[in-house]
Amino acid sequence: MNVLPEDFFRDPHVFYEQVRAEGPIHRIQLRNGLRAWLVVDYDIAREVLRHPDIRKDPNSVEGRQARVNDAGGSGLTSSNERLRHHLLTSDQPMHTRLRKLVTPAFSPARMTALIPRIEQIADELLDDVDRAGGPVDLLAAYAFPLPLTVICELLGVPIADREQFREWSSTVVDASMSTPEQQKAAGDAVVEYFDELIERKRREEPGEDLLSYLLSVSDDGDQLSVDELISMAQLILIAGHETTVNLIGNTVLALLTDPQRYRALREDPDAVAPLIEEMLRFNGPVNTATLRHTAKEVTLGGVRIPASELVLVSVAAANRDPRHFDDPDSFDPARGAGSHLAFGYGIHFCLGAALARWEAKIAITKLVSRYPELSLAVDNADLGWRESILIRGLLDLPVDPAGAVAMR
Numbered sequence: 539m540n541v542l543p544e545d546f547f548r549d550p551h552v553f554y555e556q557v558r559a560e561g562p563i564h565r566i567q568l569r570n571g572l573r574a575w576l577v578v579d580y581d582i583a584r585e586v587l588r589h590p591d592i593r594k595d596p597n598s599v600e601g602r603q604a605r606v607n608d609a610g611g612s613g614l615t616s617s618n619e620r621l622r623h624h625l626l627t628s629d630q631p632m633h634t635r636l637r638k639l640v641t642p643a644f645s646p647a648r649m650t651a652l653i654p655r656i657e658q659i660a661d662e663l664l665d666d667v668d669r670a671g672g673p674v675d676l677l678a679a680y681a682f683p684l685p686l687t688v689i690c691e692l693l694g695v696p697i698a699d700r701e702q703f704r705e706w707s708s709t710v711v712d713a714s715m716s717t718p719e720q721q722k723a724a725g726d727a728v729v730e731y732f733d734e735l736i737e738r739k740r741r742e743e744p745g746e747d748l749l750s751y752l753l754s755v756s757d758d759g760d761q762l763s764v765d766e767l768i769s770m771a772q773l774i775l776i777a778g779h780e781t782t783v784n785l786i787g788n789t790v791l792a793l794l795t796d797p798q799r800y801r802a803l804r805e806d807p808d809a810v811a812p813l814i815e816e817m818l819r820f821n822g823p824v825n826t827a828t829l830r831h832t833a834k835e836v837t838l839g840g841v842r843i844p845a846s847e848l849v850l851v852s853v854a855a856a857n858r859d860p861r862h863f864d865d866p867d868s869f870d871p872a873r874g875a876g877s878h879l880a881f882g883y884g885i886h887f888c889l890g891a892a893l894a895r896w897e898a899k900i901a902i903t904k905l906v907s908r909y910p911e912l913s914l915a916v917d918n919a920d921l922g923w924r925e926s927i928l929i930r931g932l933l934d935l936p937v938d939p940a941g942a943v944a945m946r
């Protein structure tokens with residue numbers, strides 16, 4: 539059994555490279571006691587993500603058993619059960635039914651229509667950075683509120699409540715970062731919040747937002763139960779910002795450690811999209827995909843895995859697999875990293891991938907054009923990383939804007 543090393547979160551790839559040399563899949567134990575099979579190989583990662591006997595539903599017999607077997611002292615079994623009825627807690631055919639309901643809200647046409655609003659939000663946030671008139675934490679001032687505002691507006695959740703989400707969502711999103719008591723408290727708070735919001739929306743005129751739409755769907759027939767509605771809303775709210783915040787943060791950090799590349803983007807904005815695609819591969823915001831379990835005994839890469847055990851696919855490790863990507867540890871936007879697994883693979887492929895790409899592209903383009911002299915306000919070595927098995931991102935990102943350019 540491998541235990542994650544102390545410095546895993548600063549650079550997980552040291553550990554991934556070491557264990558990959560020994561095989562594609564390993565039994566690991568997290569600091570909170572949770573045990574799982576960790577996949578570090580690209581081909582096996584894809585196999586697991588589409589394997590019919592490796593499933594997601596925590597309410598199934600095997601899903602429950604796997605959590606009894608492998609949860610250890612983690613908060614995995616203590617989260618509110620009403621939050622376990624969404625896309626990432628369901629398998630086919632339930633998953634197909636749920637996904638069909640929300641897919642239209644994320645169509646390419648709807649995403650393109652959001653672009654002017656995303657640009658406006660980015661401009662307004664950078665105006666606030668200007669007003670601060672000195673070093674700021676770019677995560678708190680820009681990378682976090684940008685995707686959160688977008689997803690709140692899309693979903694129909696009052697933006698005024700956003701500070702609460704920040705606290706809840708980092709707890710709900712990852713059981714490896716909090717105690718069982720914190721997990722329970724955050725889950726209960728999310729359920730209570732959405733219960734009230736949905737009640738309020740039922741009484742009001744339906745808006746153009748996704749929650750109003752999902753509510754009308756559920757009122758029309760038996761399509762969405764209240765728990766499905768609450769689960770789906772919290773999934774979209776959390777998945778819709780936790781990840782993008784860190785894609786923006788990780789990209790800005792990489793650029794500030796290579797100032798020439800940062801400045802060059804100002805002259806060549808077309809270079810932003812391929813740079814973000816390579817960042818998704820090289821240091822994307824997702825470390826491992828969400829938990830899965832074996833519904834039957836399976837053999838992966840020659841390793842026999844019993845039924846009812848937990849499986850974690852490290853998309854970060856798969857994205858640095860030298861058998862799939864040449865020279866995987868170099869950051870090279872020209873490589874065309876389109877086959878990376880940063881957005882997952884198979885039926886659970888990220889619903890918000892197009893939105894995330896737009897948000898990151900706009901965030902970086904605006905930043906570069908407004909602050910050509912932006913620099914890190916602390917030493918790179920002093921930056922802290924979140925101790926999350928799921929999310930790969932910084933705790934904060936202090937930067938010095940050093941004089942804005944008066945243009946948009």
Ligand code: HEM
Pocket residue numbers: 625626637773774777778779781782785822823824827828829853879880881882883885886887888889890891893894895
């Ligand atoms: C850079 C940003 C993002 C990254 C790297 C990312 C990554 C992922 C990954 C890896 C999965 C699959 C998880 C698994 O199979 O266990 C996923 C699923 C999902 N993502 Fe994203 N995501 C991002 C942004 C977003 C945004 C903006 C939304 C907005 C709604 C979103 C909504 C979802 C949803 C709803 C699912 C579940 C899909 C399903 O199960 O059918 N994500 N994402």
